[in-house]
Amino acid sequence: MNIPSREGSKFFPNFKCSKQLIAFALTLVLSLPFAVSAQDAAADAGGADVAHGETVFKNNCAQCHAITDERVVGPGLKGATSRNDMAWLTKWVKNSQAMIASGDPYAVKIYNEYSKAQMTSFPGLSEEDIKAIFAYVDNAATAAPAEAAAGAGAAAGAPAASSGPSDLFMIVLVALVVVMLLVLGVLLVIVTILSKAVAGGEASEGDTDFMTRLGNSLKGIVADPAIRSAVIWVFALLALKATVDGAFGVGVQQGYAPKQPIAFSHKLHAGEYKIDCNYCHTGVNRGRSAHIPSANICMNCHGVIKKESPEIQKIYTSIENDQPIEWVRVHTLPDFAYFNHSQHVNVGGVECETCHGEIGSMEVIQQRSSLTMGWCIDCHRTTEVNTKDNKYYDNLVQLHASESQEALKVEDIGGLECSKCHY
Template identity: 50%
Template sequence: MFSKNRLNYLKYLSVWAFALLLIPGALWAQDSTKTGGGGDVEAGKTLFDNNCQQCHSPGADVIVGPGLKGIMDRRSMEWLIPWVKNSAKVIASGDPYAVKLYNKYNKTAMQSFNLSDEEIKNIFAYVQAYKPGGNKDEQTTPGQTTANAGGGQSNYFNLVLGVLVFVLILILAVLFLIISVLRRYLNQQENEGKLDEEDKEILHEKFNIGKVLRHPALLGGVAAIFLLVFAQAGLDTLLSVGVQQGYAPTQPIPFSHKLHAGQYEIGCEYCHTGVRKGKNAGIPSANICMNCHNAVKQGSPSMQKIYAAIENNKPIEWVRVHNLQDFAYFNHSQHTVVGGIECETCHGEIKEMEVVQQQSPLTMGWCIDCHRKTVVEGAKDKGDGKAKNAYYDRLLEIHQKDSKKPITVENIGGLECGKCHY
């Protein structure tokens, strides 16, 4: 006699496979809501650079005009299109938001632009997709998530989902094939009179979706998935406590690193004087600013704040972007001079940032991973005239006699607790 439960279990497995097949679809649907959408991001970037960047940043506020970060949350496209085409007309209409903006920025009306609706949509698609850092690889394009806009991560995510969908479809096809074969077998047995009443009941039983959905195995599985998702969300939340990756505060004086470090190629150590000399990189004093600005842009409203700070003998209250916990020790000179690490390694493409943001997570795991991978170099290792640390030359010489593997920071105590938690 054919076991009554076998065919039913196959039916339940089929329902499970189909239900699981909906999960990647839901993830993709959720993923698609985070894209720039509504326009061509690449075309929008070109239009923004040619028409808007003189006064606006796709991120936070700048000196001339408001930053456009989150503009799609504050204004609809129906409002933005006429505003870009003729802001003076919108202001004259008495629109409260337009009037407030006009008054906030010294009653300076934005110029009118002869752009099509599609071109304006492209600009705001770029603004919506923009991530501080200005790096093309860090901006989202249609079909990428904001969180995974770095290309590799997004492609990996899509690859995993694609493989999952393929496997589930394959399982579903195999299950339906097995059910079909078993039904044919039972039909054959019935025609030959070899099937008892219980097996006939199974063969002619109608599929009851309600019964399947109420089955304890299915309900238990759904509850287990819910608990796992909830636990994962809770764990992610706990692990993100104190992590401020992407933090880009508004400074008391708008300062463009893209202009100073990028366009004018001012070295980091000129303003951050301690970056190669001490534990802290240091925040530039107003006097450092005046080395240039005693003759440059003297009439700028922002410069008046620097003059006032000097006259009142009060420092400019810059907002710190990168801030480690009090129990973690970090020495800049040890990394920049001894380790030969460039600023961009930890801080990202500073030369491309209008508003500086925290590029790296600065977590313990991130530091440990770097110490495990970073190779220790001595003065003799460099052939470009940039000597590293001759202190390690003798150590490297002894090590290379017995091993072909390079020495990493981990091998010289880089993972000892007392290195960072003194």
């Protein structure tokens, strides 16, 4: 049956218009996933606030507070807005010490409850920032209790695929819209046929009963080139997006920042107190591994500093029970790749920050580089070898200079040879 014939459109005068409608709606679906993925999945009413609040919270508060009622350094913030009003909360966040000093009863009570642990003051946060933080806290408590629990972090665990929930959300959304469109299409066809039937006349001519006409109309929709191409585009783009996301994501954990069992802050220790990386990561100049410090190294200072803090108490518990602190590993290369810290730090003179980012400003360590083979190779192609005061390289430098105008790069000393990194 070659449907949208002239007779067809005479039979169904509205039909053309409804086809366009469907094509338009399909095009909408096409743009939907991209629009959605650009936004936060949780962005509903006040979503922008919530998203902003999440960022502010993670940057300033997450090391001491959970958004559940779980205690970290400070109390869990779930329900904080029902315990105190916004004016109180704003004053507290900006300068909690001043409030305690002024004798505010709740402030004094909670300060004592938390053994006089001092909360950082945030005079720099605006009222909007603080409002957004609590919008985020409240939203997390009501909207997604499961996610909130994950955010509060049962310590270790596998790295969560960061895009997990929003991907699922997108798929469900798209599936829903597709189903709705199909239903809409069928309804439109039925309406057209019925209205024609009511108008009477030619509609009842010939042997076309209701079912065949319904079938014909559906075929018409399927055969329509505009609708066909819209459908094909939707699926092609969705497939493309999934493939690209998947391919780039395999084994790459850039941005991975798991919650650690103790709220140890590099920002505080390496940033503010300027403790040398080497003091704790004793392997960086000597060997392959940088090493994670044992609890004894912490005790050099925390034998006296802040002994009463619940976080420091965890160090004591670890030593008393002879149980090492179970830090969650952040950076890992697969076993078949060889990387040596001393070669890079000591011999090569590469700064920690070049590979690890601004550690001195991180409350929680985050993997900043991709750690892929391409990342290693790119740097070896572009970085000059540190040959200064290194007799080992003298002959090599001379030899290289006689052959090339360019500076000696890591690639020239074998930095691209497979066997240097794989064995």
